[in-house]
Amino acid sequence: CLGCCWMLMLLLFVGGVMSLVWIAGLALWVLVxxxxxxxxxxxxxLGGVLVAWGGMALWAALT
Known part of the structure; x- marks a missing residue:
């Protein structure tokens, strides 16, 4: 699993290892x-949205 789904595992770890809301949201997104x-x-x-969100967060942190 780590080889093929490392990004999904990273998102689950960052979102909270035991957060059912994050896990359910990601599972729903993958299903759709x-x-x-x-x-x-x-x-x-979604990738573009996440990149833009990360860029805005970085911009906000630097200003």
Missing amino acids: EKLAPAGHWLGRL
Whole structure:
């Protein structure tokens, strides 16, 4: 699991090892991404949102 899903495991660790809300949210997102006809685009969309969110957090921390 660590080899193929390291990013998901990292998100679960950062979000809280025992946080059911984070685990349920990620599980729901993966389910929607796998079952939706355009699921690969949803993954790219979420990736872009997370990169933008991280950039804004970094910008806020530096100013």
